[in-house]
Amino acid sequence: MANEPxxxxxxxxxxxxxxxxxxxxxxxxxxxxxxxxxxxxHPRLRKTRYEKYVQSVQRILNSALETDIKLNLIELHTERLQLLSNGESRE
Incomplete structure (x- = not known):
């Protein structure tokens, strides 16, 4: 995985x-x-986490970032979605 900064x-x-x-x-x-x-x-217009996840992955894939960075960001989004879905939140 790429470094944090x-x-x-x-x-x-x-x-x-x-x-x-x-x-x-x-x-x-x-x-x-x-x-x-x-x-x-706005709360009335919010989408589900899964809809936002798909939008985030699409945004990452359509970016000009290097492939390894894209994969690392998608991996982070997937991990965070799993944590949020399991009831855990910010660390």
Whole structure:
């Protein structure tokens, strides 16, 4: 797996005009959890975690990132989705 700062920077390139406080694994996990829970959307318009997961994977695959970085980001999204689905949340 790529190192954490590299994955963090790669994740940020997927979103225009999105800033995050902090760096590292915890901030990346929090951002992915928020994305999967659709927290940036009005509650009435939110999609399910699974719909957001598919959208996230599509966004990653359509990006200009290197293939190994794409796979690492998809792996992280999959891990976080499994944790959220099992009732566990942010670490």
């Amino acid at each position: 590299e994955l963090f920077k790669a994740y940020l390139t997927l979103w225009k005009n999105r800033t995050m406080n902090g760096e590292g694994k915890r901030t990346l996990y929090q951002a992915i959890d928020d994305e999967l829970n659709d927290l940036r959307t």
